Amino acid sequence: MMLRDGFFPLTVTYTALIKILLEDDAIDEALNLLDQASSEGNKLDAMVFNTILRKACEKELIDVVEFLVEWMHREEIQPDPSTCSFVFTAYAYCGFHRTAMEALQVLSMRMCDEDGSCPEKTEFEDDYIFAEDMEAESRIIQLFKDSQENLAVALLNLRWCAVLGFPISWLPDQSPWAKRLSTNYIARKEAA
Template sequence: MRREKVNPDPSTCHFVFNCYVEKGYHTTAIEALNVLSLRMLGGEVKESLQEKKTELEESFVTSEDPEAETKIIELFRDSQEHLAAALLNLRWCSMLGVRVIWSEEQSPWAKGLSNKYG
């Protein structure tokens, strides 16, 4: 996918996550979900992810608001399905107690794939 510059979609995230979980690699499953969600955001968000990181993280990903999921869905209902799915995935990773990464360079999983399939 990376070599062909194909961004993942919600189905791809689900498939990859479930494959790792079924094999018992729970930490890797969450890291893969995080990275694939970042890639979805990279394809949808025009501004740099690093520029939008604080806003996305505070407003959606780590928000204590019990209505955060509903706000994500409502905000992106008509136009950006992938963006909503990516934010919901990142929120889920955060809720599991994992520090959300905002750069693939921070991910050993992404680095390993990049080195292996370059």
């Protein structure tokens, strides 16, 4: 009816419609609607993807989670703390703990990398991630006060990965997890 009356839905409208579909667990229809929004030229955002990621996480649909994460990456939509949480939780619920940590690291690196260039590795490693002084977390918390929430969450996540003994990769797209998502995304798009 909106289209007939000349009103073209915006991303926020699609997000609301997707939420309605997800109330009935209609994930495939929600994905189709997301695809329609994209094909109509709407600028997609993390919120619309997170809406579906939340439901995919609840239903432990790893294939949907991975497809959405790669779609976000290809659309150059930066993940946010909610994205990290849903993806990490989905893998953890399914018992894929190493993959959960690898995904958390890749998404956190993508959150740090706002402008498309790799962050100063030594600055982040020395001052935040591997710092052994008592003020390391305080420096990260200061980023919240400076309205850099995504960067602060990303650094806390990376610090957590390092503390747990996971090596930090400064080339997130070279991660085996990221490469697998890319390959699976292409295969799924070609099959559609």
